[in-house]
Amino acid sequence: MKKYITTVLKNKKTNGNLWFRSLLIFVCCSTFLLSCSDFVEVELPSSQLNADDIFTDISSANAAMASIYAEMRDGSMVSDLSYQMGNYADELDYYGSMASDTEDFNKNTVISSNGTIKSWWNTAYNLIYSANSILERVENSKQLSTSDCNQLKGEALFVRAYLHFYLAQLYGAVPYVTTTNYSENAKVVKIPVDQLYLNVLEDLKVAEGLLGLEYVNPNRTRPNRGVVKALMARIYLYTDQWEAAAQAASYCINNTGTYTWNTNLNTLFLKDNTTTIWQWSPEFEGQNTNEGQAFIFFSVPPGNVALNPELVASFEANDLRLDGWIKGLSDGETTWYYAYKYKEQGGTDVSREYSVIFRLAEQYLIRSEARVQNGDIEGGVSDLNKIRNRAGLSEVGVTDKATLLKLILEERRHEYFTELGHRFFDLKRIEQLDTVLGVKPGWNTTDRILPLPEDELLINPNLEPQNKGY
Template sequence: MWYGSNSLSYQNFYNNTVLPSTADISNWWNSAYSQIYAANAIIEGVAGSTKLAQADKDQLTGEAKFVRGLLHFYLLQLYGDIPYITSTDYKVNISVHRMPSAEVYSHSIEDIRAACELLPEAYPTGGRVRPNFYAAKALLARIYLYNGTWAEAADNASAVLNNTEIYIWQDDLSKIFLKESRTAIWQLMPRTATRNTDEGATFIFSSGPPPLVALSEGLVNAFENGDLRKTNWVKGVTNGTTTWYHAYKYKKSRTSTPAQEYPIVLRLAEQYLIRAEARAQQGELIGAKEDLNKIRNTAGLADTEAMTQAEILDAILKERRVEFFTEYGHRFFDLKRNGKLDDFLLGTKPDWNSTDRLLPIPQSEINLNPNIAPQNPGY
């Protein structure tokens, strides 16, 4: 729920009033493609190097392909059909076309599979801020899930879950989002040594009404009685008459010496729920329920009562809602890929239209390259 100033651009997303000319739309697009260009420059530069050791070449190329696949995957979720850029040649890039989603998925999978072949199993530095083989496998499991390739999604999730030396399940929910968490697969390092997460700085507030955002009543009420995630990951703030709730996965809203929390992009719980969903889609209902119950039991809940395939898939979707809220768009993308956005948002989100499932392509980009027209529906 949005409580911020009308002058802040994020209100446009809450009210569904974004336009092809909205600055954030082009900023996100340009930022992503700028990073993709950098990844391509690394791949090309490393390939042409005669000085780098082969192990370093593999590491750097694997990381760059991981980043390239990741960024295109997120661009696809936000904008729909997009160009997949694999060159730094401006003469080529200036006239690229948007690719159908199936082709974007195929290229992303190709990049992440290549990363799997190049990256080592061990993390190359302290912490988990540079991707390793298992980070690539975890991302690959997610992409296969979104693409509906169930067997491959389950297999790649299992590759991560079976490594119980690097990844150790944590029953204490208060420790999941610490930078030393053994359930973290890939984290981002904050920009300074004393800075904690942008999530903490954005979501946490100490008095009401909230300065920016608060959790919706629908989310707060979605937790079952006794769910320890609500106790550990949600915090109420009251002014005596009204209570608002904020995400409390990350506990630090300010700096600390040293930083105690790193933003987690990939974590172990997602792999269990990826495998649960992929198994259920293939009719492996017992295994699907085992994975689902792993998450539920850690949250202090009893085993699921779901029995049929449809019931189990619904239970997994509900579990993902209370497990991944405020984490990199999981909920929005889950509803979209399951065809349920209108079911949950129509009539509850301001001015929601079915076409709001995608952001508009920045008008400035269409002006520069008419090949990426037409504009997305609704804009």
């Protein structure tokens, strides 16, 4: 099996202070195309990048926005989360023979010089810089229509919020960057996670008002209002705002004209699935997903990772996901299992699968948990059974709050394994990391967040102190 796609097909940028040094734009890209791979790196001067000419028309503005999504797909921390955080938690076992960043994640021995840690930080802040540049360019543009400006501003605000959200999940207190001014960015300070969430939600509320109900392109690869509401629902859940979480999750659930429930597990990750809220297209037509390349293997023992046998054993015997989303290979004595949510490991005549970032099932599980926490047991059970019915499982009939919350957590484990770090972030937010991951030999309580990259601490002393334990 190939190592995760970002370490196989793309050389990541790791130069010091890279996160505020470049603006990536498409140079060979047509309107709304997300699969173009040609970028230029523009050196940032000591003040503000003067790039008003980028947005003299909507095509160039859309190309700049598209480049952000392409970089998020190919080189950002988000594109690595399923693989690396699956190793960091209890979803994946590592079988690689050589020392690597992945082995460090699997053994919970990550240190501040780890290349993945540095790359995630750098790329995230590069992309945030690019989003801020789009916001500034759109604000000054005289050539774009009001509707085009609103769409671009809404998307850029969403991207900025989305990336800061994951930075906080991974590193804890981090800077919230809202400008392209180099002098300001070179000396930014960390803010507490609670304050960062407030900033994220402020950006999302503005984006919600700017983005429309409909998608502006086929296949749901550019955010609309539903994508914003999906992230808001998750953040409200993570911050124990139960009523707000339930209301935000209900937006996509109730928008049945756009999002329709699909009971066929084998088609949930096809590019035209109607339960998908947001997804990323591959670089070229005929390619499929990074996830398919990362997780599917055809020989044993696997060359890199396989599913943790304890995860496989935790499914109920008649759970349809056990057969539809997990496959195994045996050498006659030992069986290794891999995630089979994405069915295509290689290319096809036309791309069949896109990488799904938000899907409707999460909104049901968010609303289920929020309702139970808020005392609406009947509503929470109904939402939970929506997921269980699709998996071929019997309906839950219990009414005890604590028992229901445990069942919801287990359902999230089975529904979202190897997807974007959900398992780790769930255990973290309910303060169960030590209980569940404490059996791993390398686990320490301080592993709940990752170290800040050592180079960044040298470049900007305002980022001190280093996270505890590193």
